[in-house]
Amino acid sequence: MPQPDLQSVVRVAGRRRRPAGDATRRRLLDSGRRIFAEEGFAGAGTQEIVMAAGVAPTALYHHFGNKLGLFVAVGAEVYDVFIGHLRAAVATAESFDDRLDALMRASGELHRSDPTLAPMTVTVQLEVARNEQIRAAMSDTFASFSAFVTDIARTAPADLTENVGVRGVALTIVGIMQGLGSLGATLHDPDDLVATTVVLRRLLAANRTDKAAR
Secondary structure (H helix, E strand, O other): OOOOOHHHHHHHHHOOOOHHHHHHHHHHHHHHHHHHHHHHHHHOOHHHHHHHHOOOHHHHHHHHOOHHHHHHHHHHHHHHHHHHHHHHHHOOOOOHHHHHHHHHHHHHHHHHHOOOHHHHHHHHHHHHHHOHHHHHHOHHHHHHHHHHHHHHHOOOOHHHHHHHHHHHHHHHHHHHHHHHHHHHHHOOOHHHHHHHHHHHHHHHHHHHHHHHHO
């Protein structure tokens, strides 16, 4: 069976739609997010997705080209929301510590307000790691996230970067964000994740205070 052309998939997933098709496209994105988050890319069936969306099977192919196109569109949308929320959270922070605190707080609050976000971000990370086509199609999205985190890491104090560099600090921030996302994907009560971020923020603040006192 011939493989779909990657550029065509991305082009179909991202091109502009007429207003009349927006509602159908929205329903496919919403059902796709829920089902992909629960079953992964390979486990999600196109028939299951279109039935959950309440649309004809041809609608998925018309709007997204194929299942890969829908997954890429869902993944890009989720990360756009995630990055946009984090950017807004750190916009007024004046120090690295304040930015890190704002990131953790915003992550917990966002996962609580949108319970499908954490499972889908975890699914995207897993699929990007094992599926070359998805990894290539989402390279711009992950480059944007990496640039955002790196910009924050560059503001870290010298005692953090002197041994591991900016890259090491950036990887640590990514690890914290991914860890919170993975935890959020497994918790039934989103408030538990918010509580976890509160404790984590206090632990980090206490550690920094202790170091400053030495």
